[in-house]
Amino acid sequence: MQGHSALYIPGCDHAGIATQAVVEKQLAKHPKDGKSRKQDFTRDEFVQLCEDWKEVYQEAIIKTIRRLGISPDWDRIAYTRSEPFSKAVNESFVRFFEEGLIYRANKLVHWSCSLSTSISTLEVDQKELQGSTKLSVPGYDKKIEFGTLTYFKYPIEGSDETIEVATTRPETMLGDTGIAVHPQDDRYKDFIGKTAQHPFIPDRKLKIVADEYVDKEFGTGAVKLTPAHDHNDFDLGKKHNLPFINILNKDGTLNSNAGPFTGEKRFNARYGVINELKKLGLYTKQEPNKMVVPICSRSGDIIEPFLIPQWWMRTKSLSKAATEAVENGEIIIQPKTQKDLFLERLQDPEDWCLSRQLWWGHRIPVWAVSIEGEDCGNNADDEHWVCGRTEREAQEKAEQKFPGKKVTLRQDDDVLDTWFSSALWPFATLGWPEKTSDLENYFPTTTLETGWDIMPVWVSRMIMFSLRLTGKVPFTEVFCHGLVRDNEGRKMSKSLGNVIDPIDILDGISLEDLHQKLLHGNLPQNEVKSAIKYQKKAFPQGIPKFGADVLRFSLISQTQLSGSDMKIDMRTMTGSSRFCNKIYQATKYVLGKLGSDFVPRESSALTGIESLPERWILTKMNTAVKQINQALEERRFGLSTKISQRYLYDELFDIYIENSKSIISNGTPEEARSAMDTLYTTIEYGLRLLSPFMPFLTEELWQRLPRRPNDNTSSITIAEYPKYEPSFHDTKSEVAYELVLGCSKGIRSLLEDYAVKDEGVVHISCLNQMSYDTVSAQLPTIQSLCAIRRKTPVKISVAKAGETKPTGCAVFPVSADANVYLEVKNRIQDAAKEADKFRVKIDEARKEQVDVHAIKAELSKGSDTIQFYENRERDIDAKIQALQETVEMFENMKF
Structure with a gap:
């Protein structure tokens, strides 16, 4: 959408231990041809069973990724046990071995007795x-x-x-x-x-x-x-x-x-x-x-x-190179806390145990050498081992290492840690070790997004391998997102029964069917009971059908630059679902207002006849465009969703669409057309802004909108992402209309607080000439906004700065530019109680004042943000003054 040539390669690793463990469990439950253990099969037979299982579940994973709206290049699906990738694995292992980085030693490992293998940290x-x-x-x-x-x-x-x-x-x-x-x-x-x-x-x-x-x-x-x-x-x-x-x-x-x-x-x-x-x-x-x-x-x-002889990798020199790449800025890691942890972990790295006692994986390309007539020991070190890309190469190396002797080779039964092959992902997926055009055009890659939990086992090793094997960093940016946890904040774990299948959120699922998935899964029976108990508590009515856009938006809204974890919470999902529904309903309304014969202007550029509400919403839209682009650049994804909600929910849907109704219905043909053009522009921009977050809904609605002349763009996903347009930004109109909205809000609030159903008498006290000119000119608009859902009109007068303030009134401080007063003397029974109400408001304002002062103190001078808080300080000061005057007025009120 930003015009870049982008490559996103999808794929899967072979998940060595996880896959073999699941296949072994399934065999124990459902024997194949009477065979229930790995040992009942030949190695090749068991590997094929794992391959068959992989095919089924890789297809399910790819299907889920597709349904989530992720849009990589599906013609390039990569897999770590594919033939090209396996070639890359052997090539890298041989290079490391020949450089002396890989060695064999009898050392302690983390051992799983039930799996009979070493495992990673x-x-x-x-x-x-x-x-x-x-x-x-x-x-x-x-x-x-x-x-x-x-x-x-x-x-x-x-x-x-x-x-x-x-x-x-x-x-x-x-x-x-x-x-x-x-x-x-x-x-x-x-x-x-x-x-x-x-x-x-x-x-x-x-x-x-x-x-x-x-x-x-x-x-x-x-x-x-x-x-x-x-x-x-x-x-x-x-x-x-x-x-x-x-x-x-x-x-x-x-x-x-x-x-x-x-x-x-x-x-x-x-x-x-x-x-x-x-x-x-x-x-x-x-x-x-x-x-x-x-x-x-x-x-x-x-x-x-x-204690067992294993193949190990020396990581000290590799870690040093990775550390330098991050410290000198070749690789940016966000958030900074993860960068600091990354560097800390690499300060004193332990050597990496590469061996896994499995059949499923990349068999280690090393062969033990037996010499006829000699005792070659227990093979605990690498003295009687050779490494080769193929067995033939290994044979030649053995004959060179032991000249004139009759040697016999036996390949190591162990496989490599899955993370070894995964560490090659950035460049092996592009054809390495061959010199391909993809490698030339797309490597180094740009951005890696990943969970913080695999930084030490995957990210650090990708950097190490890439620098050593290609001389380049694998990527220039690493963004660490948080983990997705359950609604109680616990890490998802099969043993807890709290793992949620994304498809169940997309399609919905009953509580009973959730239970059935547990009962037919691989969870031990003694843990099923507690898992079912959790499901009953978390999903008493099952999981409603939310769809991909709701799930995406819910998780993105929780994605913070700090890398903090996020929760799968039905309340958050429901809120996102309401937002999606509001977008649909608003777009449907706009389409109805525009009519089937509406043709947008060739350009969204201003015509010069836009009304104040139009200039306001276009300014708000432009602000949202600028802030969302900045948030995305800074990887503040959660912030970008909040900005989009503010613009669409609060400004476009709740204010402009409502306020445009009277212009379209009662304005001149030129005014009505302008209002409709603005409606089209603001909703179309909004859909494009949301497209990366909600690809399905935005595509569906965008396709229903008419295109501008000469616009043949086939999909919103390749439409231009909105950019900040200086001509749209009209600060004067923004301030003026904010004042109009503030006065309208203040009048409605006071009428509601004092349950005024009859004709209320309202005074707008302007505190400067600018506000007086604005309010006077926009008084019909203010009256129109206040008349919504009221049978009786409101009598409104406008006073200049310096004129005597009305008495016997409750106040609503709008800003440093105006206050709204409602005559209430004949509507209250106890002036002292009213004074107390306003004292509470003063206390609340003073607390806000302290918060604003604190925020402002942390900001740098001259920024857009600090200007906002300086204006807010001014408004709060005026608010406190108006409230204090009202308290004094009630204290002195006589009936």
Whole structure:
């Protein structure tokens, strides 16, 4: 609409863990050919099942996007597992590998036992517990207790002494290899350097070390160390050269390192360990403890720190380059709070675990090399690995790396983290690594809009990959919008049952059908009950049919530059729905007034015969155009919706359309035609202003409007977006008509306050010559506006500045230019009560005065905004003076 060549590429990623988890759940519920587990299929067979599922749900996603009115280039739908994209993934991995940025190491990862894979930080929900809490864990019939601190003792080798420790995870003591104390803790000075005996594993000795990391005040001041199952202990284990003993199998059962608990489930072993400690007299106590439990967002499982060889990516140099791009302004991130967080996160970046133990995804293009007649170890490092774009390339590299030896290759079974391929999106979708015309014309891209929650896992990596692989930033602007939450402000989660399908808002859905979607979904049965309870509370009558425009406008109206989150609230939806209906009704009225034979003038330019109301509404329209364009440029989308509502609702529909009726009906033919031309211009501009927010309604109504001669534009979506037109702006007419409207409003307000049904006597006291000239000239208009819905006319007189003010009257301060007075002496019984009413109004005005002063103090001098607040100050000062005079008048009134 602004004349730019714009490219918006739609598409989907393959959602590695999420897709595989859903497919596995569906197999468990609905076996295929008698097969209910992933392991019952070959890898290729299972991948095809995932591909089939993807096809169905990608189609549903695309359909939803289309129905929401999003308008990308549908001929360019991209997909991260497509053949071209997969080529880009392998190419980038090989380049990073050859540059030494990718390496293999045995380190701790976030492990989901129920999914048997490592997961990203983004897929870990942190659940805060205030104390002892029982939680449901997949694979366990009974809830497991968390939020407790268990105290027990380790015997000191060669003596009768013991050392007491405390832990929130008793089962991990089976992997303990040391105990740490603070070097300045007098309680344990004599223990430093000694060893403790593991009570269940006779050949396990625990070295007692001193480290300032230990908090003397927490627990007993002695910390058990499990380097293979705790991130902090991992670092201490390396520092003090402790053994790293993994006690977990990938499925969460205990392995042979767990002694007598081998084969047990980890949380069954928790209770078993406590019972056995009690039998040995080593158990001390258990007490409630505030803690945070890491939970897998995909499975609901409790995350375990797990030691396993994985492929990792060094991010320090990449992060530095990304930081510089943002700091030097090559990339603008809004809001500033997100920019600050972005830079903060990149200050000390951790290396990125790339491996995922899945079948669905991009299989990592690395091969383990076996050499005939040699022991190649456990492949924990990258010594016996080669990387290649194809297996043939990998074979050639292996032969070069191990010349003269007979080598055999086996590709890694793991796949890449989904975010690896997603990080290539800005340029892989344009044909990279090939040099395409799209890449030449559209890269770097301009704007990325995204949720703030994926800034660290997606946005930062797109910047890193783009700078490293193309030498360019991927985009020049990042706009972070808030998350869409439920009406209680909670993040949408399948486990809460509060995820809302946009289609249900578009088409409407009954409460019963909402329940059915839960019952037939993948939510565990023990969570369905609470989810149904939420639905009954949030949608007691189901969800009405709102349509796409209402949903769009509701969410855009809540989109703030601050990036604050927004809510799916039926009240907001209903308000937006009323606005849409008002637009429809107003446009229908305008079309009826214009008539079927109406032909707009060739141009919207002024003719010079426009009436005061016309010049006022054109000025208001022009102001709205300027402010909306500015708001959109500044990404203040919520503000732009408020401006559009003010212009259309308050100014065009409620005032000008109403006031134009008398001109069209009673004016000369020239005046009537001018009023209709203005009607056409103001409604047509309004529809174009709203088109990005409400594409369906505005298209429908715009198509019904007649076109200006020589205008063959086929759709509102390619019509020119309104621009500020200086010739439309008439400040003098705006001020004059605001005065007319203010006087009319004041008269109606006073007549209503004092329930005047008969002929009311009103005096308009003008405070300067300009207001007197305006009110005198527009008195018929004022009388017409006051006569709406009244059977009895109002008697109105106009007084010049300096003339004696009327007595026995209630006042309505219009502005610093005029006051309206209504004779009420013979209509009231208690003057003191009337004085009290006006004292309340004085207090309200003074509060407003304070607020205006505060706002003004924060604004820069010379801006349009500060001028508005200076005028407002002037009006409030005059208002307070008029109210005070009225209070004095009532105090002195005699009957």
